[in-house]
Amino acid sequence: MKQAKKYLFSRGIDRMFIDAKEAFEFSVRFFRDVFRRPFHAGEIIHQSFEIGIRSLSLITLTGFIIGIVFTKQSRLPLEEFGATSWLPSLIGIAMVKALGPLVTALICAGKVGSGIGAELGSMKVTEQIDAMEVSAINPFKYLVVTRVTATTLMVPLLAAYFTFIGLYGSFLNVRLEESTSLTVFYQNAFSSIGFIDLYAAVAKSIVFGFTIGIVGTYKGFNATQGTRGVGRAANQAVIVTMFLIFIEEIVIVQITNWMRF
Amino acid sequence: MKKLQKHTININEPVITIAGLHKSFDELEVLKGIDFQLYKGENLAILGKSGSGKSVLIKIIIGLLKPDKGDVFVLGQQVDKIGIKALNKLRLRIGFSFQNSALYDSMSVYQNLTFPLTMNIKHLSRKEINHAVDEVLDAVGLLDKKKQMPSDLSGGQRKRIGIARTLILKPEIMLYDEPTSGLDPITSAEILDLINDVQQQYNTSSIIITHDLTCAKNTSDRIVMLLDGQFSKAGTFDEVFLSDNEQVKDFYHYNFID
Numbered sequence: 001m002k003q004a005k006k007y008l009f010s011r012g013i014d015r016m017f018i019d020a021k022e023a024f025e026f027s028v029r030f031f032r033d034v035f036r037r038p039f040h041a042g043e044i045i046h047q048s049f050e051i052g053i054r055s056l057s058l059i060t061l062t063g064f065i066i067g068i069v070f071t072k073q074s075r076l077p078l079e080e081f082g083a084t085s086w087l088p089s090l091i092g093i094a095m096v097k098a099l100g101p102l103v104t105a106l107i108c109a110g111k112v113g114s115g116i117g118a119e120l121g122s123m124k125v126t127e128q129i130d131a132m133e134v135s136a137i138n139p140f141k142y143l144v145v146t147r148v149t150a151t152t153l154m155v156p157l158l159a160a161y162f163t164f165i166g167l168y169g170s171f172l173n174v175r176l177e178e179s180t181s182l183t184v185f186y187q188n189a190f191s192s193i194g195f196i197d198l199y200a201a202v203a204k205s206i207v208f209g210f211t212i213g214i215v216g217t218y219k220g221f222n223a224t225q226g227t228r229g230v231g232r233a234a235n236q237a238v239i240v241t242m243f244l245i246f247i248e249e250i251v252i253v254q255i256t257n258w259m260r261f
Numbered sequence: 262m263k264k265l266q267k268h269t270i271n272i273n274e275p276v277i278t279i280a281g282l283h284k285s286f287d288e289l290e291v292l293k294g295i296d297f298q299l300y301k302g303e304n305l306a307i308l309g310k311s312g313s314g315k316s317v318l319i320k321i322i323i324g325l326l327k328p329d330k331g332d333v334f335v336l337g338q339q340v341d342k343i344g345i346k347a348l349n350k351l352r353l354r355i356g357f358s359f360q361n362s363a364l365y366d367s368m369s370v371y372q373n374l375t376f377p378l379t380m381n382i383k384h385l386s387r388k389e390i391n392h393a394v395d396e397v398l399d400a401v402g403l404l405d406k407k408k409q410m411p412s413d414l415s416g417g418q419r420k421r422i423g424i425a426r427t428l429i430l431k432p433e434i435m436l437y438d439e440p441t442s443g444l445d446p447i448t449s450a451e452i453l454d455l456i457n458d459v460q461q462q463y464n465t466s467s468i469i470i471t472h473d474l475t476c477a478k479n480t481s482d483r484i485v486m487l488l489d490g491q492f493s494k495a496g497t498f499d500e501v502f503l504s505d506n507e508q509v510k511d512f513y514h515y516n517f518i519d
Contacts, residue, residue: 123365131363134323135377135430136349142380 026144026218033138033145040146047150051112055158058107063162066099067091067169075177084178091170092189093197100163101156101201102249105208108155109241113216116147117237120220121230129221144221148213155209156202163201200256207248215241268460270482274301275334276434276466277322282331284317291317293490295331299434299466304456306469306477308501308512309487315470316360318487319436322468323357324348336433353381356427356465360439362419364411370422371407374398378429397425400462401455417448424455428463435459435467441476449476456480474502474512486512 007014071091078084120143123129132139171185216237223233277299284292291314299305309315320326321333324340333340338351364373374394379385385393398404401421411419420440427435440456441449453476459465469480477484478498485495488508494501501509 119367126361126366127359127363128365130320130325131357131359131365131426133325134352134355134357135380135426136352137377137380138349 022222023214023218026221027214029140030145030148030214033141034149036141038141040142043142043146044149044153047146048154051108051150052154052158055108055111055154056161058111059104059158059162060165062103062107063100063165064169066103067095067166067171068173070094070099070166071170071173087174088170088180088185088188089192091167093192095163095166095170096190096193096201097197099166101159101204101208102245104159104162104205105155105212105245106242108151108158108209108212109245110238112151113212113237113241114234116151116213116216117219117223118230118234120144120147120217121223121233122220124221124223125226125229140221144217147217148210151213151216152206152209155212156205159201159205159208196256196260200252204249204252207252208245211244211248212241215244268302268464270303271301275299276301276336277468278332278334279322280332282318282321282333283329284314284321284326285329291490292321292328295487295490295492297485297492297495299468301466302464303483304460304467304469304481306471306481306484307487308471308474308477308484310472310512313487314490315472315487316438319357319438319468319470323352323355323436353430354433356424356430356432356435358420358424358427358435358437358440360442362411362423364414364419364422364426366411368411369407370398370403370409370411370414373411373422374426374429377426381430393429397428400428400458401425415448417444417451420444420452421455424459428459431463432465435463435465437467437469437471439471439473440469441471441473449473453479 008017071087074087074090075084078087078090120129123143129139129143132142167186167189168182170189171180171182174180174185219233219237219240223229225232275298277297279298280296282292282295283290295318297305307315307318317326321328322335322340327341335351336354338347340348340351343351364370365376368376371394374397375390378390378393394407395404398407401424403418403421403425406414406418406422411422414422424437435456437456440452444452456467456469457480460467467480469476471477481498483495484498484501485492486501486506486509487493488506493506494504494509504510
C-alpha cells in the first residue's frame with residue numbers, strides 16, 4: 001500500500017522553505033562562479049545590450065511621463081504655501097531617492113525578469129540546458145552568471161537614466177509656468193541630495209538588478225512540466241521579484257536613515 | 262534503406278560497463294539492477310516501452326543523472342565518481358542525440374554547430390571552424406541549411422543537425438535517444454541510414470534507445486530489451502524475438518516490421 005507522504009507543516013509551506021533554501025544555494029553558486037573562468041564577456045555584453053538598450057524606450061516614456069505628472073500634482077499644494085520654488089528640490093528628492101530606482105526595477109522585473117524566466121524555462125523543458133551540459137559547457141556559467149551580471153550592471157544605469165529623463169520632464173513642465181534654465185533646475189533638484197542618498201540609490205539599484213536576474217534565472221532554470229511550466233516560471237519570476245524589491249526598498253531606506261543619524 | 266555494414270567489434274575492449282545499476286524517482290523504481298557492456302565498434306539497441314527507463318539509463322551514462330546504486334564505467338572512468346572537470350573531458354568523447362534534437366533555438370544552424378566547438382577548443386581559426394562545420398553538415402547531408410534557424414527546419418532536418426552538433430567534437434561513443442520518434446517512415450529510414458553512416462565514417466560505438474523495431478533491426482549489432490526495470494533478453498534481433506517471453510512477443514506483434 002502506498003504510504004502517505006509526511007510534511008513538516010503542509011505541502012505548500014514545506015515547498016516554500018525548500019524553494020527558499022534552493023534559491024539561496026543558487027545565489028551562493030552565482031557568487032562562487034562569477035569570479036571563475038571562463039567569464040563569457042561577449043555573452044555579458046550581449047545580455048547587457050538586450051536588457052539595457054531594449055528597455056530604453058519604455059524607461060524613457062515612463063520616466064518622462066512620471067516627471068511631468070508628479071510636477072503637475074505637486075505644484076498645487078506647494079502653491080497654497082507659496083513654495084513653488086521648492087518644486088525642483090521636491091522632484092529631485094522623489095526621483096533620486098525613491099522613484100528612479102524603484103520604478104526602473106519594477107519595469108525591469110516585468111520586462112526583463114519575465115523574459116529571462118520564460119527563455120530559460122523554455123530552454124529547460126526542451127532539453128537545451130541538458131544539451132549544453134552534455135557538450136561540456138557549464139550552463140550555469142553561460143546562462144545564469146551572464147544574465148545576473150548583466151541585470152546587476154544595467155539596472156543602476158537605467159535607474160540613473162530614468163531619473164534624468166524624469167527630471168527633464170519635470171523641467172519642461174516647470175518651464176511652462178516659470179522662467180528657468182535646465183542648469184539651474186538640475187542644480188536646485190540636486191541641492192537637497194546628499195552623498196548618502198546617491199550611495200543608497202546606487203546600492204538599491206544594484207540589489208534590485210541582482211534580484212531581477214537571480215529570481216528570473218532561478219525560476220527558469222527550475223521550470224518543469226512543459227509549456228505550462230514555462231508560463232509559470234515567467235509569472236513567478238515577476239511576482240517574486242516585485243515582492244522582494246518592495247522588501248529590499250524598505251530595508252535599504254531604513255538602513256540609510258540609521259546611517260544618516 | 263541501407264543495412265548496417267559489417268564492421269569490427271572488439272569484445273576485449275568494452276567502452277561502457279554497467280553493473281548492478283539502480284535508479285528510483287521518489288517511490289518509483291525505474292532501473293532495478295542493470296548489467297551490460299558496450300564494446301568498441303558495436304551498435305547496441307535498447308528496446309522498451311515508453312516510460313521503461315531507457316532515457317534515464319543513457320542520462321546516467323552521460324552524467325546528467327546520478328545512479329542510486331551500481332557502477333557505471335565509460336571509457337575507463339567511473340562517471341558518478343569523477344569530478345566535474347574530468348566528467349566534462351569525458352563528455353567531449355561522447356555524443357548525445359536528444360529525442361527532440363534540443364537545438365538552441367535562438368541560434369542559427371551554423372551557430373548551433375560552432376557553439377560546442379568554440380566553447381571547448383580555444384584558438385581555432387575561422388577557416389578551421391568553417392571547415393569543421395562544412396564537414397559535419399556534409400556528413401548529415403544538409404550543407405545548404407547553414408544559415409537557417411532551427412524553427413525553419415523539418416523534424417528530420419532538426420534530428421540531423423542535432424547529430425551533426427555532436428559529430429563536430431568527433432565522439433568515440435554515440436548515444437541516440439529515440440532517433441526516429443515523431444518522424445514519418447521515409448524520414449525515419451533516412452535517419453537510420455545516417456546512424457549507420459556515422460558508425461562507418463566515425464567508427465563510433467553506439468547505444469540506440471528506441472521503441473521502434475525497424476530502427477533496432479537496421480542499426481544494431483545486438484539488441485537488449487528493457488522490461489520492468491531489468492534487461493530481460495539480449496542477443497541479435499532474431500535471438501531476441503524468437504523468445505518465449507510473453508512481453509517480448511507482445512512488443513514484437515505491436516510493432517510494424519518491414
